[in-house]
Amino acid sequence: MIEVKDIYKTFGDNEVLKGISATFQTGKNNLIIGGSGSGKTTLLKCIVGLHEPTKGQVFFEDENFTEMDFTERVPIRTQIGMLFQNSALFDSMTVEENIMFPLNLFTRQSKQEKLERANFCLERVNLKGKNKLYPAELSGGMKKRVGIARAISMQPKYLFVDEPNSGLDPKTSILIDELINELTTEYEMTTVVVTHDMNSVMGIGDHIIFLHQGQKWWEGPHKEIAHTDNKELNDFVFASKFMQAAKSKL
Amino acid sequence: MFQSLGKYILLLQLSFKKPEKFSVYWREVMLEMVSVGIGSLGIISIISVFIGAATTIQVAFQLSSPLVPRSIAGSIARDSNILEFSPTISSLVLAGRVGSSFASQIGTMRVTEQIDALEIMGVNAPGYLISPKIIAGVTMVPMLVIISIMLGITGGYIACIVTGDITPADYIMGVNDGFDGLTVRVALVKAFVFGFIIASICSYQGFYTSGGALEVGQSATAGVVYSCVWILFADLMITSIML
């Protein structure tokens, strides 16, 4: 479980987050949604400590993450997996080396064990046998899957995902969503996904937080999203004619 | 200016924190050493031979008086090569070749979130990325400078054979005459310092890149320009202190 308490984040005089509190439950797919520039990525980076919040605190199972220094954070960091918007694979390393990288640094496993783990993770994301390819040789969807494989290589308790669907075709996009969803249940992870893809929202949102103007504007499960009278949320979710037409059926 | 200096020193401190795992860092150090050392051998060899030859011809021309022995030209060309041309010109060229690649490599990792990915895993990114480059810089630049000195003197010898301004025998006599080990020590101190300047300044520029491809290019340019200016300044300081 991750708890976020009254987070503020300012860049210069641009106040991006204005007092956000939320709880992300274990084994659940938690979604952060909102328009472009609403501060989703900023919130995610504040939670994992890539940005320091201007004010407020983040707790990982009652441990105050915000107050720790870099070294104190390492034990929690090794339980965090993250998939970045552009996958952020290390482009000087092969697929296999990417996945084994955290294992090399933080475990005492033998080469054979690490290789087996890498193969297991690759198989789990349906990329069996792609070990020796370099990131530049992969398509966008494959990069995301390698990114997921690297994120789960240390068997993390927490999984963070920024825009898993950006730049992917709808079919690949759904496959990635399903993969994240399955892994979350399979490994009992606390998963936090930032997205503005409505398919994901309706498909995998156990618990949804809608950001608007730097605040938590709405919160709830995806089943309730179609029946809310929150105007900004309705404008966001049902922006397209297609979604409007679909609304009556929901 | 002072703010950048503070940030630079802080980054260097972070770079030399205890590594998470020695073996992984060691591998990086080896890779960087090969890339800097072997990778720069060609360009350093070419410029060293040419500059050594040109220096010898020039000194021979300036000393074309019947009152001075011809062999003096060999001694002067040797000392100029050891003290100034080999360390300084090699380092300026290396700033362009090695420094720009350090800056753009780290800068690209920054803008494509690879540095964020390292930090999220709990890796000390400055340590993992910068310390191997600095170690490679302070070991490989001196090695390249020693090679450059030897090739520079060889270049002078070739010039003697080709132009006949001085006889090769006179040249060799001059090169062996009055050799002072201090000059080589000065050259090595310079090479060590210049190697540090190139690796640390260019890594710093890359590490604090923000934006995209355009900014990565700007960081690389800034890294090379600042390295060159600091190399020339350090050159003056070391020369005036040690000689």
Ligand SMILES: Nc1ncnc2c1ncn2[C@@H]1O[C@H](COP(=O)(O)OP(=O)(O)O)[C@@H](O)[C@H]1O
């Ligand atoms: N590192 C940064 N420095 C300055 N401003 C930033 C930084 N990161 C994000 N911002 C600003 O914060 C706002 C929210 O950005 P972001 O969190 O990326 O939005 P989203 O992910 O919801 O599209 C934007 O106005 C952006 O300009």
Ligand SMILES: [Mg+2]
């Ligand atoms: Mg974003």
